[in-house]
Each structure stands twice: as structure tokens, then as C-alpha cells.
Amino acid sequence: MTVATSRHSAPAPAEPAGVDNRLVVGGAALTWRSLPTPTLPDPAAVLAHSAVHALTAARQHAVHGTELLLSTASRVDAALRTELLEAGFTVGVLDDDGVHPGAPARPRAAEPGRLWLLTSGSTGRPKRVGHTLDTLTTVRVDQPGRTWLCPYAPGTYAWWQVVTLSLTQPDQHLVVVEPDELDDWPGVAAAHGVDAASGTPTFWRRTLYRDAEALARVPLRQITLGGEPVDQAILDQLREVFPAARVSWIYASSEVGASIVVHDGRAGFPVDWLDRDTPGRPTLSVVDDELVVTSPFHGAGLAGPVRTGDRVQVLDGRVLITGRLDSDEINVGGSKVSAGMVRGVLAGHPAVAWARVTGRRAPVLGRMVVAEVVLAPAASGVPDEAALVRWCADRLPEHAVPRRIRVLTDIPVKETLKSDV
Amino acid sequence: MNELSRAQIRDLMAQVLKNQDKELPGDDAAQLREIGFRSLDFSELALRVEDETGEELNFDAPGLRRIATVGDVLDFLVELQHQ
Numbered sequence: 001m002t003v004a005t006s007r008h009s010a011p012a013p014a015e016p017a018g019v020d021n022r023l024v025v026g027g028a029a030l031t032w033r034s035l036p037t038p039t040l041p042d043p044a045a046v047l048a049h050s051a052v053h054a055l056t057a058a059r060q061h062a063v064h065g066t067e068l069l070l071s072t073a074s075r076v077d078a079a080l081r082t083e084l085l086e087a088g089f090t091v092g093v094l095d096d097d098g099v100h101p102g103a104p105a106r107p108r109a110a111e112p113g114r115l116w117l118l119t120s121g122s123t124g125r126p127k128r129v130g131h132t133l134d135t136l137t138t139v140r141v142d143q144p145g146r147t148w149l150c151p152y153a154p155g156t157y158a159w160w161q162v163v164t165l166s167l168t169q170p171d172q173h174l175v176v177v178e179p180d181e182l183d184d185w186p187g188v189a190a191a192h193g194v195d196a197a198s199g200t201p202t203f204w205r206r207t208l209y210r211d212a213e214a215l216a217r218v219p220l221r222q223i224t225l226g227g228e229p230v231d232q233a234i235l236d237q238l239r240e241v242f243p244a245a246r247v248s249w250i251y252a253s254s255e256v257g258a259s260i261v262v263h264d265g266r267a268g269f270p271v272d273w274l275d276r277d278t279p280g281r282p283t284l285s286v287v288d289d290e291l292v293v294t295s296p297f298h299g300a301g302l303a304g305p306v307r308t309g310d311r312v313q314v315l316d317g318r319v320l321i322t323g324r325l326d327s328d329e330i331n332v333g334g335s336k337v338s339a340g341m342v343r344g345v346l347a348g349h350p351a352v353a354w355a356r357v358t359g360r361r362a363p364v365l366g367r368m369v370v371a372e373v374v375l376a377p378a379a380s381g382v383p384d385e386a387a388l389v390r391w392c393a394d395r396l397p398e399h400a401v402p403r404r405i406r407v408l409t410d411i412p413v414k415e416t417l418k419s420d421v
Numbered sequence: 422m423n424e425l426s427r428a429q430i431r432d433l434m435a436q437v438l439k440n441q442d443k444e445l446p447g448d449d450a451a452q453l454r455e456i457g458f459r460s461l462d463f464s465e466l467a468l469r470v471e472d473e474t475g476e477e478l479n480f481d482a483p484g485l486r487r488i489a490t491v492g493d494v495l496d497f498l499v500e501l502q503h504q
Contacts, residue, residue: 333460362464363480363501370468386440403465404472 016062021166022147022173024192025052026181032059032167038098041090042110043067047076049095051176054154057094058163061115062133069116069128070155074415076118080126087128117157117254117299129254130300137164138258138297145171146222149189149197151182153415157254158227162198179415186214196222198250201234202354202419206411208237209353209377216241226250228418229321229340232267233347239265251321256306257297260284267344268318286312290325313338320344330358333365337400342369345395346402351376351383354411356419357402371402374411423474430498433469434491437462449492456491463494470498479504 016032023030035056040046046068048054054070061068069084073093076084081102084091088108092101115133118126138161148166152159166172175192177185186207189197197220199207204225207215220242225234230249238247249267251260259282262269275285282295283305291308298306311328313320322328322340330337339357346355354374362368375382383391385405392401412419425433435445443457453459471478478501488494 360468361477361480363467363478364460365464368461368464368468389440398461403461404468 014063016059016167018165018167018169018172019059021171023055023166024173024175024188025055026050026176026178027188028052035059036096038094040064040066040068040094041092041099041101043069043089043108043114044099044101045069045071045076045084045089045091045116046099047071047073047091047093048154049073049093051150051154051178053094053096054159055163055174055176058160058167062167065113067110067112067114067116069118071118072154075126075153075155080118114300115160117160118155119157119254129302131160131254133164133168135257135297135299136160137168138252143169143172145173146196147173147175147192147194149185149194149199150174150176151185151197151199151203151417153179153417156416157252158198158200158417161252161258183210186211186218189218190214193219195219196224198224198226200227200417201225201230202228202411202413203417204234204238205354206413208241209374209411212241212378220245223247224250226252227416229323229343230267231340231344231347233344233352235265235267251291253308255299255302256282256293256295256308257299259293259295259297266318268315268320271314271317271319274319284319286314286319289313291321311338311340313341327358330367330369332359332367332369332399335397335399337369339369342371342392342396342400342402345392346371346373346388346405348395349383349388349391351381352388353377354419356412360404365399368404369400369402370404370406372406372408374408423476424502425470425473425498427495427499429473430466430470430495431491433473434458434466434494437466437469445491449490449495451491453489453491453494458491458494463488466494467498467501470502474502476502478502 019032040060046057057070081091085105088104088106090101090104092099113132115131117129117131119129148162150162166174175194177188181188223238223245235247247265248263250258252258260269273284277283280296282293285292289311291310291312292305293308294305309325311322311325313322322338328339330339342357343355346352352373353376356372359367360370388405438445488497
């Protein structure tokens with residue numbers, strides 16, 4: 001019997017540059033190199049049982065280039081699972097014993113190097129967007145050594161941003177908090193020397209609200225916000241706690257990658273960044289109040305201008321991203337109100353820790369602006385509804401003033417660390 | 422069904438105006454234009470009625486009408502609760 005053998009031996013698996021970076025997961029100190037090495041099906045939709053299993057799958061992908069969609073069981077319902085099996089994925093939970101596979105309904109050849117992200121689904125059902133480790137890696141220049149907090153759900157765009165940074169750059173360590181540790185993350189972070197953290201504005205607001213003193217004990221030098229509209233109030237509050245840290249906000253999505261990075265501590269970005277054509281960098285435009293991004297970091301099949309669905313407003317030389325186009329605009333008797341702008345004003349009240357602004361059905365005007373707020377725990381002289389309404393009335397056109405403001409007792413948050421504000 | 426009386430709605434209307442440092446006159450015939458009660462205020466009042474009763478008002482039910490006085494507002498909202 002003859003056996004055909006390849007004349008070329010298979011290339012040695014590539015070793016990511018960050019393979020010796022430290023990983024702290026559930027309090028245990030590991031490195032990328034020390035993670036287990038299960039064989040992943042190819043293509044696979046891996047539902048990570050825990051944070052360490054998610055990191056394991058990411059490392060295996062980086063080394064072997066197997067086609068991978070990484071998520072958690074809670075984000076993949078029965079319908080999505082069927083959809084993935086139909087699309088040729090082996091779907092399985094990855095735990096300490098390896099992958100427990102569900103065989104694909106239509107087996108197909110794998111696409112080497114392909115990574116799939118599920119968009120967060122705030123606009124409907126989760127959607128698959130194709131990337132590679134390369135298109136997900138947006139930080140390429142040498143970075144100062146950092147220990148990063150990773151508070152995100154495995155497989156989301158934000159999670160991959162922190163994970164690729166640590167996998168591909170030396171001296172970028174990770175401290176991963178599991179969902180059940182999330183409320184106590186400052187304690188974990190301080191214990192392990194976290195000096196850089198990335199989170200949604202809701203994540204930061206919740207942390208400031210729950211225990212600002214514990215937060216202040218984390219030796220942060222880099223603070224990053226993204227995933228939701230970033231308003232001036234949250235930037236100022238973080239600056240107050242960490243006067244020496246760099247406070248940055250990032251506009252990024254599965255579709256267009258990380259497209260806007262702002263380090264000057266102000267909400268929005270300078271208006272002269274619009275329509276600027278720089279090779280290798282995203283081009284930002286505004287069409288009918290919508291942010292349009294042409295990005296080299298786009299997902300597969302999304303070359304060219306991408307309508308982001310995010311609403312922008314130009315104010316005082318800054319382009320502010322105020323919210324989703326389909327939910328940010330409230331029509332009050334023919335006058336357009338941006339929920340994000342109103343939210344920014346409410347969040348600017350010293351006693352307000354968090355705010356959500358929506359339109360509510362009303363007679364005569366069709367809709368009326370209403371709000372929910374969470375008050376800061378240490379607020380001296382707790383404002384009542386009338387005081388908050390007056391604060392807004394002093395700063396907003398009359399039709400934009402929320403007339404009903406409900407006080408909630410805790411900041412609502414979802415697995416994506418967003419509030420859907 | 423929870424229902425607010427005309428007097429209770431009047432109290433809510435006074436609250437809406439008071440929050441703007443305005444006063445609601447006792448006379449039902451007072452002109453809304455003169456006391457500075459406008460469509461935004463009317464909408465707020467309707468939301469307050471909804472919040473008090475926990476019931477949604479059916480704003481589309483009654484036909485268009487002229488609402489010019491305090492009494493018109495109160496009549497309209499009392500009637501809306503029956504739709």
C-alpha cells in the first residue's frame with residue numbers, strides 16, 4: 001500500500017508574541033502558554049463554559065488557525081444553534097474535558113484563519129460578522145507594558161480587542177473577571193495590579209455608584225470607554241478619581257472595527273476629523289445625521305462605506321455620537337429631540353449616577369421625553385423630580401425637557417455591560 | 422379600574438404649573454393661554470394621570486375638540502378615563 005505524503009511538512013504552529021503574558025482568571029495565575037490544548041473541531045462554534053475555556057479557544061485559534069465562532073451558551077439559543085449547525089459549524093460546549101460537539105447539519109470545509117463574531121443583537125437577532133485575528137487586532141504600535149482588566153463576555157468584539165492585545169503584544173497581561181465577580185472587580189483588580197481597564201459607560205457608572213473608594217484603590221493609568229455613547233459627565237467623573245490616568249474613548253463595532261479613538265478627555269471627536277482620507281485609517285462621514293465609516297478594520301464583506309445606524313450631532317466643533325438612529329430621535333410634536341443629548345444633560349447633574357431617556361406616548365404631541373435616573377449614593381441634598389426637571393429646563397429647549405423622571409434604585413446592566421440607554 | 426376624580430386631576434394640574442412657578446386659578450373658566458398652560462404641560466398632565474392610575478389613556482378615542490380653559494382640560498381627562 002502506498003500512502004501519499006506531502007513533500008512539505010506542515011508549518012510549525014505559530015507562537016503568538018504574547019504567549020508568555022500573565023493571565024489571572026478566577027484568582028488563578030496562568031499564562032497563555034500554560035492553558036490546556038484541546039483539539040477544536042474545524043469549523044467550530046465553541047460555547048465557552050467559563051472564562052478560562054474562552055481564552056483556551058482563542059489561543060488554540062491563534063496557534064492553529066481553525067475556523068472559530070466563540071460565544072457562551074447563554075448567548076446562543078436553540079434557533080441560533082440550529083442556524084449554526086445549518087451553516088456547517090460543529091457546535092459544542094468547551095469545558096475541562098474538551099469540546100462536547102453537536103455535529104453540523106451540513107458539513108463543509110473550514111475557512112482557515114476565519115473568526116466569527118456575533119453582533120450584540122441590540123438591534124434584533126444576533127448576526128454573524130466574519131473577521132480574522134488580524135482584522136481584530138487594532139493596536140499594532142508598541143504599547144507600554146500594562147495589566148488589563150477584561151470584564152467583557154467571551155467572544156464579543158470588546159472581549160476580542162483586549163484578548164488580541166494580550167495575545168499579540170508582549171507585556172500586555174490580562175486579569176479576567178467572571179460575570180459573578182463583576183460587582184467586586186475593583187478588589188480583584190487592585191489585588192493583581194490592574195493598571196488599564198476598558199468598559200462601557202454603564203460599567204464605569206455602576207462601579208462609581210457601587211464603590212468609588214474601592215475603584216480609586218485600583219492603580220489605573222489607562223481608562224477606556226466604548227460600546228455605548230460616551231458623555232462628558234462620565235469622562236469628568238473618571239478624571240476626578242484618576243487625575244493622572246489617560247482617559248480614552250473608542251468607537252468600535254463588529255462591523256467596522258475600532259474606528260475612532262479619542263484621548264483628549266472630551267466627549268465626541270473634533271469636527272475636522274470628518275471626511276479626512278488617511279491611508280490605513282478609517283474615513284468618518286456624516287450622512288443624514290448618521291455616522292458612516294469606511295474602515296480598513298471592517299468585517300468580511302463590509303468593505304466601503306458602512307452606515308453605522310448611530311446618530312451624530314455636531315456641537316461646538318465636536319461630533320457627538322448620541323445613540324442609535326432608530327431609538328435616539330424622539331419626535332415631540334414635530335420637534336426632534338436627541339435622547340442622547342438629554343441623557344448627557346441629566347448625567348451632568350452632580351447627584352445623578354446614571355440616566356436613561358426615552359420617548360413616551362402622549363396626547364397632542366405624539367411623544368414626550370421622559371427619563372429614569374439612579375442617584376449617586378453620596379449625593380448631598382437628594383434632588384426631587386421637580387429639581388431635575390428644572391436642571392434640564394435651564395439647559396435644553398423646552399420640548400426636550402423630560403417632564404417625568406423616575407428614580408431607580410440600581411443601574412440596570414446586561415451581559416454586554418450595556419444598559420441599552 | 423382606578424379612576425381619578427376631577428378634583429384629583431385638578432391637583433395634578435396645579436402640580437404641573439407649580440413646578441414652573443406658576444399658579445392654577447380656582448376658576449374653571451380661566452383661559453389656558455393666560456395662565457401659560459401649553460401643549461407640553463397638557464401632555465405632562467396626561468402622563469401624570471396615567472402614572473397615578475396605572476392605566477394607559479386612549480388618546481385617540483375622542484374626536485378633536487377645542488381645549489381653551491382649565492375646565493376643558495379637566496373635562497377632557499375625566500372623559501378619557503372612560504374610553
